[in-house]
Amino acid sequence: MKEIRIGDTVEQAIERSDYPLDRVRAILKDETVAVVGYGVQGRGQSLNMRDNGVKVIVGQRKGGKAYDLCLEDGWEPGKTLFDPEEAAAKGTVVQYLLSDAGQKEMWPKIKPHLTKGKALYFSHGFSIVFNEQTGVVPTADIDVILVAPKGSGTTVRRLFVEGRGINSSFAIHQDATGKARERCLALGIAIGSGYLFETTFKKEVVSDLTGERGVLMGAIYGLWLAQYEVLRANGHSPSEAFNETVEEATQSLYPLIAEKGMDWMYANCSTTAQRGALDWFKSFRDASKPVFEQLYNSVATGEEARRTLDANSRADYRQQLEKELKEIADSEMWQAGAQVRALRPERQG
Numbered sequence: 001m002k003e004i005r006i007g008d009t010v011e012q013a014i015e016r017s018d019y020p021l022d023r024v025r026a027i028l029k030d031e032t033v034a035v036v037g038y039g040v041q042g043r044g045q046s047l048n049m050r051d052n053g054v055k056v057i058v059g060q061r062k063g064g065k066a067y068d069l070c071l072e073d074g075w076e077p078g079k080t081l082f083d084p085e086e087a088a089a090k091g092t093v094v095q096y097l098l099s100d101a102g103q104k105e106m107w108p109k110i111k112p113h114l115t116k117g118k119a120l121y122f123s124h125g126f127s128i129v130f131n132e133q134t135g136v137v138p139t140a141d142i143d144v145i146l147v148a149p150k151g152s153g154t155t156v157r158r159l160f161v162e163g164r165g166i167n168s169s170f171a172i173h174q175d176a177t178g179k180a181r182e183r184c185l186a187l188g189i190a191i192g193s194g195y196l197f198e199t200t201f202k203k204e205v206v207s208d209l210t211g212e213r214g215v216l217m218g219a220i221y222g223l224w225l226a227q228y229e230v231l232r233a234n235g236h237s238p239s240e241a242f243n244e245t246v247e248e249a250t251q252s253l254y255p256l257i258a259e260k261g262m263d264w265m266y267a268n269c270s271t272t273a274q275r276g277a278l279d280w281f282k283s284f285r286d287a288s289k290p291v292f293e294q295l296y297n298s299v300a301t302g303e304e305a306r307r308t309l310d311a312n313s314r315a316d317y318r319q320q321l322e323k324e325l326k327e328i329a330d331s332e333m334w335q336a337g338a339q340v341r342a343l344r345p346e347r348q349g
Ligand SMILES: NC(=O)C1=CN([C@@H]2O[C@H](COP(=O)(O)OP(=O)(O)OC[C@H]3O[C@@H](n4cnc5c(N)ncnc54)[C@H](O)[C@@H]3O)[C@@H](O)[C@H]2O)C=CC1
Pocket: 037, 038, 039, 040, 041, 042, 060, 066, 096, 097, 098, 099, 100, 101, 102, 103, 105, 106, 123, 124, 126, 148, 149, 150, 151, 152, 153, 154
């Protein structure tokens, strides 16, 4: 256990040494963990648990790319690979890792298999917190727990393979068996978390939806695009605009932030840059803060959940997302990006 103390706020983070693998295996020895949904998270988490010696099965419908990936990854039909409902029936822990819209749709089929004493596990507070929209209301006789890796499932797997670990949030929504916390923490370590930070389903979903719409994905792209467009409009070449907006950020400056914080990154830049950045950051904060407040409100009122469920429940949701991602890929900025990235020396030859 590690303590984080900021002013009056004290937090405890669970670490791997609190749950060494033999303890994890002992806690989970009588459990069959059914991972329902082999998407980005289902894949990362199930492979890590399998490598950690946990008894894992996967529930994924036949046909489609995700099923092919299951076979490629060594899941065996009838042994460790089943239809979602069959897996839910066999599992004592059901890791519900369909997309959030998929969780709503499949719930009537999954719910009957969640019998007394089982654990229902989520990696997002979405289905439970917005249950008026999703209809996901588990019976009182099962544990309902959450481990939400704070990163892509791709990273969950990559860090694990490198012997590192991702930060995850965890929360207990229902403890029917008296074992919910042990189950949750053992699973949290088993899926590859390095540290586990306690939260609630509500806090997790609101912060997560804000973060991904904000600084992690939506805001960063908006900010980068605005700068790129201004540079281009003023006659700078695509490569100059891209290097000065994205390539330098991801290749040089952001890794310095990751290493020792914002001040360390600043300290490793010129005094010219430091003076300018220190003068300008407040303008960017002030310009964007009202947008963040609007965003937070839209998340907290359930509006973002409504939009997500509406859009991602359509039959053609994937094609729609792919179409919009392709528009980004085809845009000048990211075409320049593809060519600039190809010039990284380590990508030569
Ligand atoms: N993608 C990520 O890295 C992260 C995801 N999460 C959470 O983990 C959970 C799983 O997310 P992802 O792995 O991104 O899911 P995903 O979008 O990759 O989908 C997972 C699986 O759900 C299936 N699916 C989608 N709609 C369906 C439907 N209507 N009926 C049946 N199956 C359907 C897909 O075919 C896929 O196999 C979600 O709660 C998400 O918010 C949390 C942290 C990060």
